[in-house]
Amino acid sequence: MNLVEPSIDDLLSLEVPAQSKASPDGRKVAYTVRVTDWNRNVYEHRLFVHYVFSGESFQLTRGGDVTDFHWSGDSDLYVLRKNEKAQVYLFEGLAGEPLQVTDHETGVQVFKLSGEGVLYLADDPEKSKRKETTDKYGNVVHFDMEESTSALYYTEAGRVKEYNSKVMGLTEDEAKELPKPVIKVSKDLPSMKTTEFYPSMGVIYMNARPRDPLVYARESSSHIIILDCGSALTRHLDGGEWSSESAKLKMPDQGQVAAVSPDGSKLLVWYRERDRMMYTQPDLWLIRTGKMAREMLPEMRKVTGDLDREIMGLHWVESGIYVSYVDECVTGLAKLGEDGTVSPIDLGDVHSNLMFNVSSGGYLSFVGANREKLYEVYVTPSPVSETPSIVVLTDYDSQLKCWDMGVVETIEWESKDGTMIQGILRKPSDFDPSKKYPLLFDVHGGPSWFSRDVLLEAYDYARYPVVQFNNKDVLILKPNYRGSIGRGQWFSELNVDNLGVGDLWDLESAIDHLDTLGFIDTENVGCMGWSQGGYISAMAGLSSNRFNAVSVGAGISDWYTYHISNDIPHFTDHYLSANPWEDPEVYKKTAPMSGIETANTPTLIQHGGKDMRVPLSNAMEIYRALKPKGVPVELYVYPEMAHPITKPRECRAVSQQNLEWFLKYLFNSS
Secondary structure (H helix, E strand, C coil), rough: CCEECCCCCHHHHCCEEEEEEECCCCCCCEEEEEECCCCCCCCEEEEEEEECCCCEECCCCCCEEEEEEEEEEEEEEEEEEEECCCEEEEHHHHCCCCCCCCCCCEEEEEEEEEEEEEEEHHHHHHHHHHHHHCCCCCCCCCCCCCCCCCCEECCCHHHHHHHHHCCCCCHHHHHHHHHCCCEECCCCCCCCEEEECCCEEEEEEEEEEECCCHHHHHHHHEEEEEECHHHHHHHHCCCCCCEEEEECCCCCCCCCCEEEECCCEEEEEEECCCCCCCCCCCCCEEEHHHHHHCCHHHCCCECCCCCCCEEEEEEEECCEEEEEECCCCEEEEEEEEECEEEEEEECCEEEEEEEEEECCCCCEEEEECCCCCCEEEEECCCCCCCCCEECCCCCCCHHHEEEECEEEEEEECCCCCEEEEEEEEEECCCCCCCEEEEEEEECCCCCCCCCCCCCCCHHHHHCHHHHHHHHHEEEEEECCCCCCCCCCCCHHHHCCCCCHHHHHHHHHHHHHHHHHCCCCEEEEEEEEECCEEEHHHHHHHHHHCCEEEEEEEEECCCCHHHHHCCCCCCHHHHHCCCCCCCCCCHHHHHCCHHHHHCCCCCCEEEEEEEECCCHHHHHHHHHHHHHHCCEEEEEEEEECCCCCCCCCCHHHHHHHHHHHHHHHHCCCCC
8 A cells, every 4th residue: 555644634643542431330431532623723532432252333412512420320421512601411221311510600620429429520600700890990810819710519310300481380480489409518618729629428628728829839729528419419409508517627738639439438648758849740649538637647558659650640449449550651550559559451462541540340442542543432341350351432533544655763872961762653654764854843731741652642733733744754752851740750840940951961962863874964953842842942052052943832932031020930930949049040051042042943932922832922032032133033922822732724734834834944955
């Protein structure tokens, strides 16, 4: 078969599975698939159901964006779907029109099943209205100090059906007098931003911070609400009063609830034992719920001490505690024992994404990929074990069959300080080691993230046209530079007080390593990346003479500029060990702008106009500095985008700009 080069639109239009969950008995798997709607300029997720043993599957939703779903028994699905506002729907028996369970004015953010009903997180409509009142003072915001509108609510599908039936026989005025079947579970708590919640056996555990801004994340706390939600809802509908008991848990500093055991007798807690730095991996600790009346730390027992990896996903079911984590360039799954034992789950050459699921019956389902295949939906046909058999349920990889996707492999090299660095190298499918190829770095964000050893990651086509570059005889290297996750605590903190500087060592050393292998053209090297990857690209363009062109996506120009304007100022406090007024020298050493005097690298800059994680001022600073020097520089602003680019047409523009930029300035193509 003669393979063809896919277009940017081809890749952006791929249907890709996102998450999956098996029914308790493992006989059905529900999963979502991302689809591209060019007319409406949105990505949405459709929900499908697959019958494991018959092999039959069908599409459950046709419109709206499905962001989450939960099985209730083996045949009913609760689904969070967004049209105008996200609401919870119930598909009973997986047939017919769904019941709309919630009708929350501000939309539902997250939901979980609790007893006979649904517990969900949303903004309080009345507080939201008061917050927006401008009659007296106009539109003014008290920076970092606005009261959170976050609240927890509870409803039941059966009560919703009863309410709907009653309303049908009432006039509009009479209907207004009928109490709606929903209660505000958190009404007796002070105003807080709820971040996670865990219903269990008549109690609700929740993590919260004092206000919405992330600057308050270090002041997080955990609470318990003791409430029979079903009984409280009944009293509400009968016109009676109800109340709950609540208390703040005596957690160690910045400890948070991570999971509750199926029988409600134990908790898992996230806690950083060594210090509270962002780059310090949190461990999981076990405590019995009967021992939470006093200070909890002395009663807590670490269960991930033998796993020097950051836990990314967690499910606690009857058969055990299951976790996902990054292990070098792939993801790993393991079963944790309450005594701290770690039993890896061997999935062969398939690598799960981090959103795996284990049903209450012990059936593992996940979306996985490898070097040769696109993401597919997998399930274990029997309860998961250390060496499970897995069954693939989908064939989305067939979309790629006639396309030339290049080949993927992992490599390793020694950086300037002796640290071994790993990365993913993409080669043309007809790679010839006797030829000299241009090299283009594709640098992930983070820094606490990673590039994975799979055929195609989302940012491989949503921002950077790596497949198109491969088809034009360009090598793509995705480095897991120092600070990336997957190598343990020691590696995660290697760029502390050395941001950008050590990262640049890792990239320049990769050029040297590949040069010794004899198949790169060291006169044709470029670098592109988003967020932290954009920062590293800026360092490459402004502080190194090894790169012929760079692309800075939502990148930091100067840590001072970043510190005073972003939504997580503690990032610089942690990674640079001080704020810019305490240690200006470390800020100068690690700033791309420090190299502006000698900078002459053609620089493409792409940035979201509403980006608060890396504000637009960072992009403007680089642009304003390079433009008068006569250095080729272009700045593209996406006015409606925040930190990520989330719409297909804008993703098309980002990819096309990168393709044209490097063809023009790196490869001397018209």
